[in-house]
Amino acid sequence: MKQLIQRAEESHHLTKKEIILLLQDKEAASLLFQAADRVRKKYVGNEVYLRALIEFSSYCKNNCCYCGLRRDNQQARRYRLTPQQIVSTARQAAQIGYKTVVLQSGEDAWFSSAIMAEIIREIKKLGLAITLSIGEKTREEYAAYRQAGADRYLLRIETTDKALYAKWDPGMSWQNRARCLRDLKDLGYEVGSGSLVGLPGQTLESLADDLLFFKSLPVDMAGIGPFIPHPQTPLAQETPEGHLELSLKVMAVMRLLLPDINIPATTAMESLHPQGRLLALQSGANVIMPNVTDELFQELYDLYPGKAHTGPNAAQYVRDLTHKLAAIGRTVHFSTGFHGEYLKNNPA
Ligand code: SAM
Ligand code: SF4
Numbered sequence: 001m002k003q004l005i006q007r008a009e010e011s012h013h014l015t016k017k018e019i020i021l022l023l024q025d026k027e028a029a030s031l032l033f034q035a036a037d038r039v040r041k042k043y044v045g046n047e048v049y050l051r052a053l054i055e056f057s058s059y060c061k062n063n064c065c066y067c068g069l070r071r072d073n074q075q076a077r078r079y080r081l082t083p084q085q086i087v088s089t090a091r092q093a094a095q096i097g098y099k100t101v102v103l104q105s106g107e108d109a110w111f112s113s114a115i116m117a118e119i120i121r122e123i124k125k126l127g128l129a130i131t132l133s134i135g136e137k138t139r140e141e142y143a144a145y146r147q148a149g150a151d152r153y154l155l156r157i158e159t160t161d162k163a164l165y166a167k168w169d170p171g172m173s174w175q176n177r178a179r180c181l182r183d184l185k186d187l188g189y190e191v192g193s194g195s196l197v198g199l200p201g202q203t204l205e206s207l208a209d210d211l212l213f214f215k216s217l218p219v220d221m222a223g224i225g226p227f228i229p230h231p232q233t234p235l236a237q238e239t240p241e242g243h244l245e246l247s248l249k250v251m252a253v254m255r256l257l258l259p260d261i262n263i264p265a266t267t268a269m270e271s272l273h274p275q276g277r278l279l280a281l282q283s284g285a286n287v288i289m290p291n292v293t294d295e296l297f298q299e300l301y302d303l304y305p306g307k308a309h310t311g312p313n314a315a316q317y318v319r320d321l322t323h324k325l326a327a328i329g330r331t332v333h334f335s336t337g338f339h340g341e342y343l344k345n346n347p348a
Pocket of ligand 1: 268
């Protein structure tokens, strides 16, 4: 196992069989995390890119079985920020020092293509890079957002196991989700994808397929999140046990395979373990997306129970984070954090 990890650290290549071996192995996990940490340091440095997350609507027309925002969850308390509120939240983030915002929501038809384009144009006037995470759209819609100034798009494939996707994402089409990712790449977005780890019925084989799918696109970013069961969904009886450890392994293998991409330490990891983000940052991750949404709405954006909150003071959160990161030898970096930025600024 040691040799396999060493070879992957140098070649950034693994077969599907080798990926499965790495994910299976319990003893070699710490060697895997250390190797991913070294690759992270070499290709993206010690800086941790911060991106301000704005969760602007909890309405969703979809019915993903794992998500608390699913359409059939009658108990979900829905909210929708106005375009003015979204822009003003972005302005506050810029005042703290953020250079980039992530606009995320359920699939909410109230935000037409024209309204989204207007929000994007207003935020661009603040000099911020913009990432969208608003689900599946037509190619024309993606083109309109891009033209308005959107730079990046996050759309997790969730799983490359098509039967599993059909089961847990009823009414949606895996082929359409993959089409979205191809269109986004084609239109010149930096593309982020990712997987949910721990979905009932998911195999190590399908997680290996996910990793090879990300390499084949290739993605510019990828977020790996442990699945955390929500009590008001059909998957309420599931347990998140083991999902964090496996997510960290999948993430670490991804760092070996795609050495220079941006990998967030996800909120779901922090939600399962008080040090979840720090563990992720020491196992291949280099990005944190602090939530800058008004605290009241952070609570209503209820994807899963125990979702980590950033507290009432976004500026204080960054100061505290800076101290925590310093303790593990890392620095907060308020840059746009585009793919390849570190190597460009620090040629070998
Ligand atoms: N609606 C858009 C979409 O689905 O792409 C963006 C927002 S959606 C809430 C963002 C991500 O939340 C999804 O891609 C999914 O992986 C994650 N998520 C949803 N429910 C979750 C759960 N129970 N545990 C962990 N992550 C979850
Ligand atoms: Fe909607 Fe996204 Fe949740 Fe699915 S994961 S129900 S698309 S918010």
